[in-house]
Amino acid sequence: MGILPQLDAAEWLALVQHELFLFATFFFILGALDELVVDLAYGWLRLRGKVATPLVDEGQLRARPLSGIAAIFVPAWDEARVIRAMLTHARLAWPQAEARFYIGCYRNDAATLAEASIVAREDSRVRVVVHDRDGPTCKADCLNALYAALQADESRSGERARMVVLHDAExxxxxxxxxxxxxxxxxxxxxxxxxxxxxxxxxRFVAGHYSDEFAEAHGKVMVVRSALGAGIPGAGVGSAVERETLERLAQLSGGNGPFAVKSLTEDYEFGLNVGSIGGRDRFLRLRTREGRLIATRAYFPSRIDTAVRQKTRWIHGIALQGWDRLGWNGGIVRLWMKLRDRRGPFAALLLAMAYLLLLSTGLLGIAALFGVLLPVKASPLLTAMLVICSFAFVWRALVRAVFTTREFGWREGLLAILRIPVSNVIAIMAGRRAIAAYVATLRGAEARWDKTDHDDHPASLAMAPHTA
Structure with a gap:
């Protein structure tokens, strides 16, 4: 007992705070180094011309005949507010006769079924597939029902699809x-x-933080993954799979369909599963000569509660279920990317700790100002680590602003820096909920389709070009 120093309560509080700061800053620096490696890889690949974004002639590209039937799968549960606008825009954007739209509806969702059926009566390329189960089941189950409908159509016509394209109703x-x-x-x-x-x-802040995250992830991280052969996780939208590969995945599932019904993020798993069976994957970035990025555009949640719900599902499915379902197989680069994908819960814990430490530091500083406590001094080691963290934060904020500016202009780029705390708070809330939901599944609870509600569709938005 005599070995331990005799400290009063205030001194113990300062010691605990100091050690927690060391813990948090160590892992923040580790995370910053991880991100810096991706930044350097992107810069190196770009200098070597490995990740250039080619400019294409849109007229020539759209005039190119399709190589066969393109089956577009759109699962839809409770999407009456957006499904007709989505289909109206999509069938006008893609007038090719080979484009066939398969819309997955549920027998107990009369509103969505009615809206989709209106479009189907206007265009014979649109087929409404009514699931034989009450919804919502899960997105993968709905996709598997669409796959079964495609198989039935192929059997009747004797004509096999060239590819399956995945999209959402928004x-x-x-x-x-x-x-x-x-x-x-x-x-x-x-x-x-x-x-x-x-x-x-x-x-501007809740919906806007998605603009920043996707601009950086799909402008840098996915580009690096594709160039390094690290596996491309599917986004669930704007992705296409070759028909024979889709059948191979269905056969490997034992005849249950190519999409994993037990996964909350079947799209993420789907892309990685293509690579695991030897399929070649590619993240495709192209711009028209006018500067428009060829991409899927969408409105993401605009309220904090819906944003937290959506990110809870992502963290639960990718980080927690992904660990269980996909394991840690693959080469060193694939393992690195899986580790990045699964850091969500730990990152949420670190962020929560950091904000609590900042709050406690402020309170202790006020107490010291009024003479209640002695001022707390950081050790030289902690001071150095805090300086490194500060530089790393500035660098990360600038990188995010650059990628947001490239797609949405400098005003959104500046807002991207201000939106970082919003992104962090949503990550903290979603991480806590994801861990609770995962623990519930370990106790026997079923993981359900906690889908995102959509009120608006951006089809009327003019797609302004950006040439940066």
């Missing part, structure tokens, strides 16, 4: 995307286009 497809995907599948079995989360004037 997407605004790019007019050049279908031809671009078709051409890219000449050299790959799975292709993913970028996703752009559109800024929303009524939700």
């Amino acid at each position: 997407d605004m497809v790019d007019p050049a995307a279908l031809a671009a995907l078709d051409a890219a599948l000449d050299h790959a079995e799975f292709v993913q286009l970028p996703v752009l989360a559109l800024p929303q004037p009524g939700s």
Whole structure:
């Protein structure tokens, strides 16, 4: 007992705070180094011309005949507010006769079924598939029902599809995307286009933080993954898979369909599963000569509660279920990317700790100012680590601002820096909920389709070009 120093309560509090700061800053620096490696890899690949974004002639690309039937799968539960706008825009953007739209509806969702049926009566390329189970089941189950409908159509017609394209009911497809995907599948079995989360004037910070995250992830991280052969996780939208590869995945599932019904993020797993069976994958970034990125555009949640719900599902499915379902197989680069994908819960814990430490530091500083406690001094080691963290934060904020500016202009780029705390708070809340939901599944609870509600569709938005 005599070995331990005799400290009063205030001194113990200062000691605990100091040690927690060391713990948090150590892992923040580790995370910053991880991000810096990705930044350096992107810069090196770009200097070598390995990740250039080619400019294409949109007219020539859209005039290119498709190599066969393109089956577009759109699962839809409770999407009456957006499904007709989505389909109206998509069928006008993709007038090719080979484009066939398969819309997955549920027998107990009369509103969505009615809206989709209106479009189906206007265009014979649109087929409404009514699931034989009450919804919502899960997105993968709905996709598997669409796959069964495609098989039935192929059996009747004797004509096999060239590819299956995945989209959601809130997407605004790019007019050049279908031809671009078709051409890219000449050299790959799975292709993913970028996703752009559109800024929303009524939700500059909550919806806007998605704009920043997707601009950086699909402008840098996915580009690096593709160039290094680290596996391309599907985004669930704007992705295409070659028909034979889809059948191989269905056979490997034991006849239950190619999409994993027990996963909350079946799209993420789907892309990685293509690579695991030897399929070639590619993240495809193209711009028109006018500067428009060929990408899927969509409105993401504009309220903090819906954003937390959506990110809870992502963290639960990718980080927690992904650990269980996909394991840690693969080479060193794939393992590195899996580790990055699964850091969500730990990152949420660190962020929560950091904000609590900042709050406690402020309170202790006020107490010291009034003479209640002695001022707390950081050790030289902690001071150095805090300085490194400060520089790392500035660098990360600048990188995020650059990628947001490239897609949405300098005003959104500046807002990207201000939105970082919003992104962090949502991550903390979603991480806590994801861990609670995962623990519940370990006790026997069923993981359900906690889908995101959509009120608006951006089809009327003019896609302004950006040439940066």
